[in-house]
Amino acid sequence: MSRRLAAALRPAAAIGCALAAMAIALALLGASPLAVAADLADGAFGNWIAFTDTLARATPLVFCGLAVAVAFHGALWNIGADGQLVVGALAAGALGPALAGAPHTLAIVAIIGAGGLAGALWGGLAGWLRARRNVNEVISTIMLNFIAAQLLSWAVHGPLMEPSGAFPASRKIAAAARLHLYFAPTRLNLAMLFAVALAAVCELGLFRTVPGFELRALGRNRRASAFFGLPIARLTVGAMALSGALAGCGGAVQISAITHRLYETISPGWGYEAIAVALVARLSPLGVVPAALLFGALDNGSQAMQRADGVPAQLVYVVQALVIIVMLAFDAAAGGGWRELLEGGAPDRPDATAETCDA
């Protein structure tokens, strides 16, 4: 078997292993793995509504998966896509009600732009802290996730709370700012296409442009990149801001297309799930799309599974975790490929930047 083919098959094998482990766990819990799998598949693809719901659930995962993939290419371990998505949704939910009367196209651009900008600030802050204050981005992004969650909670209990004050939710956004649902009652909308287009842009940006090349160089060897005079601080801040913008757009799209208002529980942890998505996609932006569909199907199906079999939906977290672990293990065992990336770039060693430049 050729090396390329083996590498391409690894994600499938990783998912297979994770599902097998899940089947064993189900059997131990006293449920029939086959019946559960059937219910899960039925919930994800069983009918037209279920299938379009899977697409809708996969959409934020594409945005967040792209955010993670872009940052990881620069060995910037952005664990904060969740917080970036939340502030994006927050900006969209705050702006949305004010867009009444605006032309539809403008309103859509404004609401998604606001989300992207908020996400860019949130991610860019972590990038700046890393570049200028040498703060480990793993810790700062995790902390910013918690801060974003409290910010959202305050907003929907306080300034953005709907007028009756009965529910911790914001007012509905203006009709002009809502992405059209073409085949109601399904949730099919243009957001998925937008996400796919963004994936293509990220793919081109990472692999066909100079900044993309520089970011990948930075990810593979920070020291050498400093030695060759790459603008490390600018790349770090830029990549984290871009990563945050992608996740923030995902939050805005979720408001614009699906919920039309803010809730405290706007994200069920998409930013963390996105790490599994990006790894299964082998950090390829185009690969994020099918990977997100797979995890979206798992999420969607797990709801049906919980209803039909009484298996707790938290099972999907276990599957996500197993997929990440098995994926890492397979790549470690195989060597080569992006292994050097995923083991280079220690989270925060003292950068030898200064000495290297003087030498």
Add this chain to the structure above:
Amino acid sequence: MLEAFAASTIAMATPLLLAALGELIVERAGVINIGIEGAMLAGAFAGVAVAHATGATLAGVAAAIGGGVAINAIFAFVAVNLAVNQVVAGTAIDLLAAGVTGMLYQRIYGATGRAFTVAPMRPIALGPLARLPLIGRALFDQSALVYLAFALVPAIAWTIGRSRFGLSLRAAGERPEAADALGLGVYRLRWIALLASGALSGLGGAYLTLAYADTFVEGISAGRGYVALAVVIVGRWNAWGVAAASLMFGAAIALQFVLQAAATAIPYQLFLALPYLLTVAVLALMGGQADAPSALGEPYIRA
């Protein structure tokens, strides 16, 4: 009020201190373990589940240690033996622990989680010391886990800084190739560090469920493992520094109870976000990681 504040500072600092001391050992051996949050959660759940089933608090504490050690053993195999990226593996461990504890919780206690409590660990008053004004209740009328956590500080400081084992551990964290060449066994040292850390994280989790909340809710660790990572950095990879940083973060968390009662005009979410805001602010002000072990976070593959 000051007395209550001092007491809750110690109470809030204890789980952070236990977890951060564990992370300190691990990081001095050259491993960064984001999965510490998962280990705390596993300890918290295992502790309360066993204490609830057996009615014996001590059995719960033992189970919490077991839960933390088990989670860290998985991490050790993946991060040490398979030498994968430690940050990503640690994140997976957190997801795993969240999923497993959430599932088991629903399985055992019903879909909505029937409210249940366990007999709390009783505070042990140390005679007349406990009656000292201001600090008596805070320092000398606490559960055994509090005394243990603070007693571990000098013990761990000595072990890392003065003992032969500590020297080997630091070698593994600074120059793993050299350590291996000297026959110190980097894999073995990192495994020992991770298992010890699992026990400490488990104890930190046990403190949350058995001494503090007397029950379990999903995600009860609430990011304390992540804050413990920051505690190690702020404490400059040193046990005494870690103790001081834990007290500082403990005080910040305790402050929310005081302020919440005093200033109702300020949104409570600000108080809830305070420990996380403080973490970012302190790290930004301190900057730099110059004291970090040289090989921190680098997977080591034996040649």
